[in-house]
Amino acid sequence: MGLMDGKIALIFGVANKNSIAWGITQRLKEEGATILLCYAGGDALRKRVLPLAEEIGCEFVEEADVQSDEALDAVFAKVAERYGRIDTLVHSVAFANRDDLGGRFVDISRDGFKLALDISAYSLIAMSKRAAPLMPEGGSIMSMTYYAAEKVMPKYHVMAIAKAALEAITKYLANDLGPQGIRVNAISAGPIKTLAAAGVPGIRMMLKYAERNAPLRASVKQEDVGDVALFLASDLSRMVTGEVIYVDAGYHVIGLTLGEDEMAELNKVD
Ligand code: NAD
Numbered sequence: 501m502g503l504m505d506g507k508i509a510l511i512f513g514v515a516n517k518n519s520i521a522w523g524i525t526q527r528l529k530e531e532g533a534t535i536l537l538c539y540a541g542g543d544a545l546r547k548r549v550l551p552l553a554e555e556i557g558c559e560f561v562e563e564a565d566v567q568s569d570e571a572l573d574a575v576f577a578k579v580a581e582r583y584g585r586i587d588t589l590v591h592s593v594a595f596a597n598r599d600d601l602g603g604r605f606v607d608i609s610r611d612g613f614k615l616a617l618d619i620s621a622y623s624l625i626a627m628s629k630r631a632a633p634l635m636p637e638g639g640s641i642m643s644m645t646y647y648a649a650e651k652v653m654p655k656y657h658v659m660a661i662a663k664a665a666l667e668a669i670t671k672y673l674a675n676d677l678g679p680q681g682i683r684v685n686a687i688s689a690g691p692i693k694t695l696a697a698a699g700v701p702g703i704r705m706m707l708k709y710a711e712r713n714a715p716l717r718a719s720v721k722q723e724d725v726g727d728v729a730l731f732l733a734s735d736l737s738r739m740v741t742g743e744v745i746y747v748d749a750g751y752h753v754i755g756l757t758l759g760e761d762e763m764a765e766l767n768k769v770d
Contacts, residue, residue, distance in 0.1 A: 502532030503734040508583055510536045512566065512627065513592030513644075516548045518694045520644055521592035523722025524729040528588070529556045531730055536560035536583070538575055540593075566593055566623035576630040588733040589631040591643035594620040594696055600658040602701040608658050620662035621669060628673050628684065638681025642732045643670065644725075645686045645744060647752050655701045667744055674742030683741035685732050690720035690748035713757040715750035 509528050513521035514537055529535050535558045539549045546563065553561045562578060564571040579586060596619075600612035624643050631641060648656040649663035667686055674684040691697060691706045700706070711719040728747050731737050746752050758766070 502530070503730060503736065504528050504531040504533035504588075507533050507587040507733070508536065508585065509533045509588035509590060509733060510538065510579060510586045510631070511590040511592070512538045512564075513590070514539055514549055514552060515541065515545060515695050517552060518722065519592065520689065520692060520694060520722050520725050521590060522552060523724075523726040524590055524592065525552075525556065525558075525726075527723065527726030527730045528733055529558075531734070533588070533733070534583075536562075536579060536586070538562050538564050540565045566626065567618055569626065572626055572630055576634070580634060584634075585636065586631060586634045587639045589627060589639070589641045590729065590733075591624050591627055591641070593623060594644070594659065594662065596620070596658045596662070596699070598699055601699060602655045602657070605657050613658055613661070616658045616662045617665055620659065621665035624666060624669050625673070628677065632677055632680060632682060635680065635682050639683070640733050640737065641673065641677070641682060641684045642729060643686050645670075645688045647688055647690075647746075647748065649688075650752075653706070659700070670744065671742045678741055683732070683737065685737070685741060686744045687725055687728055687732070688744050688746045688748060688752070689725050690714065690751055692720055692722060692725070694722075709757075710749070710751050713751065713754055714748060715753065718749045720747055720749055 511521050511525050514525060525535055535556060537553055537558055539545050562575045564575045596616035597612045600608045628641055643666055645663045645666050648660035649667050670684050670686045677684060690710050697703045707719055725747050728745055
């Protein structure tokens, strides 16, 4: 028996096989979930997503730009018509203009700020509003965040602000939807090589740095996030809501990352 037997999961954010959403999709599918996929990006992305959907026998693949209320209405209406309910909603979506990642933080433009916050944070509210009526007996909503929401990370700039908003939204949604039995949580993943990550300047350095300094001395993979997403989607997490759960090999607990040699060097000063 699978942990997701009989459950329906609507997943936003599969762009290709490296997407975190694909790692989550595979894990939920393995445990028996019926998967519904929603992507954005026109024909180019459809060509990538359709073969993946076929691989897992997914019969619901729809396009929706999360900036469009009409597109979201249409997708959720189709879900309601064909399935009547969902048990899990996965939000694995983010976007920022390249100009607003890197450079100086003070140079973030008003339009770039609005765009990043709309796609990467507000969309969780827009999706949850539409998902809640499809979860009359409760359910699980989750999104993907990053430690830059809490501590300054080089170049992450406007996306850090979007993630801070996403984490606050997680708590407010948890409170709002909790009485209906809907849990809302976020997974804070360590850096992973994906299409979105490639847009962050210096990501290769960040990957190496995280692997070198995280307590587990390992880099996080899509399937590591998939396992924790499975926990959040399943009844195992029935009393967990409003949380940010780290899947970062422990990186977030580290304060000082100097090696013995560097510490010895600094001890010599003064
Ligand atoms: P990805 O590029 O595979 O996924 C990002 C997804 O967002 C894509 O499927 C893309 O089509 C979608 N998207 C962008 N704009 C959209 C729009 N307007 N409407 C609908 N969908 C849109 O990259 P990923 O790394 O798997 O990112 C998934 C999530 O994980 C993001 O929220 C990202 O910030 C977060 N995250 C990633 C990392 C990492 O290092 N890769 C770490 C922590 C958190």
